[in-house]
Amino acid sequence: MPRDDILSKFDLGVRHPALDSLRRAYATLHLSQRAPLEERSQKQLQLASVLVRHAKDNVPLYRDLYRDVEEIRSWEDFRAVPILTRDLASQAPLEDRTAEKSAPDSAPVEMVETSGTTGKKVTVLRSTRTEVWRSACKLLEYDWMGLDPRRSCASIRFDVGPNVRGYDSRLNCVVTNSWEEPLLGRLLPFGRGYVFRVGSKETVVADTLREVRPEYISATPTMLESLSSALDGPMFEIAMTIGETLYEPVRERLASHFGCRIFDTYGTREIGRIAVECxxxxxxxxHDYNVIVEILDDHGKPGNPGETGHVVLTSLHNLATPMIRYKLGDLATLGGRCPCGRTMTTIERLEGREVSRVVLRDGRKRLARHVSKALQDVEGFGPFLLRQKDYNVFELVVEEGSRGTQKDFEEARRGLSDLVEEPVTLTVTRVASLPPLPSGKRTRFVIDFTPEA
Ligand SMILES: [Zn+2]
Structure with a gap:
């Protein structure tokens, strides 16, 4: 059957072993979208089994952690494998988490570190194999978006500045001939890229964007929102949102302001691509061929569709620094079968960091999503920090320029009261500016007291 997808349309035809692996990985992803569930499940289990055995035999941390782990033959066996907590992943030295030996395609090629939003940085090693699969997942995402790689793309990232090669001091960004990374850049003809540093002034970014007019942009929802105050649409064809929960009102506002389609993706530096919007x-x-996603309740049991739980991830191709049943601290709601007919695992909603939960006096925790969402929904509210200082005491920190009113604050207070099931006080503090976190996130929730055990 002739294929009509991004690879068959744009492949530059360059021969290279890594590119051939990438072509094969992408073909697997593309052809298996609607394959029977059982086929995918078998493949995942087979990869997980090899991974667990490799980790137990070759990685000091797992040798210890997996003392009681036997051969993985069923999902039940897999679910009995101990969880790798974020604490453990960030505290164990990298050499203890690194394989003493692995196949050539799993030799480390690059070290990456999480942004450390939660204060716990996790470092992993990437290999040719992880990069091949990460790139293949991206290609599938681009195929779904109907994206033409030859067009140009702007992005706002943490790791660029005037000292980076290609920095254009007039445009205040790094200009590249290909907006994708080298591996994908050799496979397909990607267009020009404009990379801005997180924290660049909105007006400066807006001036450049108005001049260079990229068709695509990739940034966090918060960053796009602040950009929308300095830049009128229609502007882009597609905005790819990354890095934080995309709430529906924000999506609608961005789509209508910039006159563009929005595609939200879910991935992390330590795992790679995890999921993408249908x-x-x-x-x-x-991306079931790249990662096993489990959504577990507070007791570690798998939830049912519609239930919110802890995201636990297994990176299926990282044999250099295996990440197996890694509980990264995100919450998500498991979905049922998607009406689109794709058989891939479905997540109904991404709820963001686990810390976005308030604590009740009896120890229960509840998502503060509705409150955060309501505040983000207020036009011009701007970045904020919501802090729980005691069971019934909250502080909301906003910037001086915030257009939030007494009515909005009172609504937030009522929302919090409903959540913790008792009357609460909410004080509002105004500061000159709330700096963006390294990840670019500008809204956050913190618990600032020690709940009784
Ligand atoms: Zn779908």
Missing amino acids: PDTRNYHV
Whole structure:
């Protein structure tokens, strides 16, 4: 059957072993979208089994952690493998988490570190194999978006500045001939890229964008929102949102302001691509060939569709620094079967960091999502920090320029009261500016007291 997808349309035809692996990985992803569930599940289990054995035999941390782990033959066996907590992943020295030996395609090629939003940085080693699969997942995402790689793309990232090669001091960004990374850049003809540093002034970014007019942009929702105050649409064809929960009102506002389509993706530096928005519905589909996503309740049991739980990830191709049943601290709601017909695992909603939960006096925790969402929904509210200082005491820190009113604050207070099931006080503090976190996130929730055990 002739294929009509991003690779068959744009492949530059360059021969190279890594590119051939990438072509094969992408073909697997593309052809398996609607394959029977059982096929995918078998493949995942087979990869997980090899991974667990490799980790137990070759990685000091797992040798210890997996003393009681036997051969993985069923999902039940897999679910009995001990969880790798974020604490453990960030505290164990990298050499203890690194394989003493692995196949050539799993030799380390690059070290990456999480942004450390939660204060716990996790470092992993990437290999040719992880990069091949990460790139293949990206290609599938681009295929779903209907993206033409030859067009140009702007992005706002943490790791660029005037000292980076290609920095254009007039445009205040790094200008590249290919907006993708080298591996994908050799496979397809990617167009020009404009990379701005997180924290660049909105007006400065806006001036450049108005001049260079990229068709695509990739940034966090918060960053796009602040950009929308300095830049009028229609502007882009597609905005790819990354790095934080995309709330529906924010999506609608961005889509209508910039006159563009919005595609939300879910990934982390330590795992790679995890899920992407379905092209036909608002569900997210998991890159099942790259990662096993489990959504577990507080007791570690798998939840049912519609239930919110802890995201636990297994990176299926990282044999250099295996990440197996890694509980990274995100919450998500498991989806049912997606009406689009794709059989990939479905996530109904991404709820963001686990810390976005308030604590009740009896120890229960509840998502503060509705409150955060309501505040983000207020036009011109700007970045904020919501802090729980005691069971019934909250502080909301906003910037001096915030257009939030007494009515908005009172609504937030009522929302918090409902959540913790008792009357609460909410004080509002105004500061000159709330600096963006390294990840670019500008809204956050923190618990600032020690709840009784
Ligand atoms: Zn779908």
